[in-house]
Amino acid sequence: MEQLLHHLRNLGFTEMEAKIMVELAGKGPSSGYEVAKGLGVSRSNVYSTLQRLCQQGYLHRSEGDPVRYSMLKTEELTRMIAGQMKESLSFIENRMPRVEPDQQPFYNVEGDRNVMEALARELERAEHEIVVDVWREEAALMRSELEQAEQRGVKLLWSCIGSDTGMERLLPWPAWNQDAGDRHALKGRKFSFVIDRRWCMLGMRGEDCATQALVTEHPVMVELLLHHFTQEMVLYEVEQDLGGELAERYGPAYERIYRKYVEVDPREADSEVIGDFDGPEDSEEV
Structure with missing residues (x-):
């Protein structure tokens, strides 16, 4: 449970958002009152968070009395997050200001x-x-x-x-x-x-x-x-x-x-060859 919350926080969700998402994923469609009771927190915090998650597309909201909330399927959620992250990373890579050096270091x-x-x-x-x-x-x-x-x-x-x-x-x-x-x-x-x-x-x-x-x-x-x-x-x-x-x-x-x-001695005006070399062995190249 704690590891799941940790990774959701790493993806940018707040502590309350992460807890609500896990609660709904485990219990299925629930009202705001039921979510608050299950988490042991105030209903005002839960209702504002539920509304925000719905606006961002992470939750479904059913009409009725009471209104009930449910999570996206896990594969839909991860696909949605991955697409958002890819878009953001691409934007940063293309739009981040760069100071080009005069010469490559x-x-x-x-x-x-x-x-x-x-x-x-x-x-x-x-x-x-x-x-x-x-x-x-x-x-x-x-x-x-x-x-x-x-x-x-x-x-x-x-x-x-x-x-x-x-x-x-x-x-x-x-x-x-x-x-x-x-x-x-x-x-x-x-x-x-x-x-x-x-x-x-x-x-x-x-x-x-x-x-x-x-x-x-x-x-x-x-x-x-x-x-x-x-x-x-x-x-x-x-x-x-x-x-x-x-x-x-x-x-x-x-x-x-x-x-x-x-093997040229720079002191020789005629570029006379000096010394004696053994030829290198063959090297194999592929």
């Missing part, structure tokens, strides 16, 4: 739980498209949310790296003061999500590092991640189609091309 989210919850909330809101660039471990964590999005008709575009592939397709850009033997000692697995080409998350997660992510709707970051994803997928398809010819001309993973841009 960047947020840093820390902690595995916080990052995953923020991502799950946005995946639930996806309407058109989700672009995913992850390792298998992170893909498994979001499997349920991604499947639900796909069932809603959201288009999913994947780039997934297996846990047994040493590194990604593209070679990393080491810092100038980074030791040669530590160039690939990146702790954790990178991941990125772009949702409906407006919201994105870029982060790192792993057993040996704290989970962190950058979240923004800034169009520049969204565009960068989409271009990176497109480049990865185009390279993947080219490799599948011309793998033998590419390896024969450039070597595995196009080492000759990458080394021109990744």
Whole structure:
């Protein structure tokens, strides 16, 4: 009984309204006198509340002497309340004043739980498209949310790296003061999500590092991640189609091309390639 009253109050009914509605639902059509007697309250308070509930459409009122009141069927009541709430929420969402920032902010989210919850909330809101660039471990964590999005008709575009592939397709850009033997000692697995080409998350997660992510709707970051994803997928398809010819001309993973841009010493006027890279292992993309 008390829980029922509590939830009716949460829906905006007063204490007296809630008690009268429960009383009528349990006893059936009753006069104002009978309701007041059953609740042990004054008739004046009951009559004014009954009149208000009738005007709002929550009660039926029969003519006669005495006038008798009855509740709507439960399913009619809940459908009526749900419609009113939906209408109010829609009005608030569309009419609430907004101060648009000059630039879309960047947020840093820390902690595995916080990052995953923020991502799950946005995946639930996806309407058109989700672009995913992850390792298998992170893909498994979001499997349920991604499947639900796909069932809603959201288009999913994947780039997934297996846990047994040493590194990604593209070679990393080491810092100038980074030791040669530590160039690939990146702790954790990178991941990125772009949702409906407006919201994105870029982060790192792993057993040996704290989970962190950058979240923004800034169009520049969204565009960068989409271009990176497109480049990865185009390279993947080219490799599948011309793998033998590419390896024969450039070597595995196009080492000759990458080394021109990744391992360049800015002190050399001729942009001489220095150092030696082992080509990255193949990554699997779906």
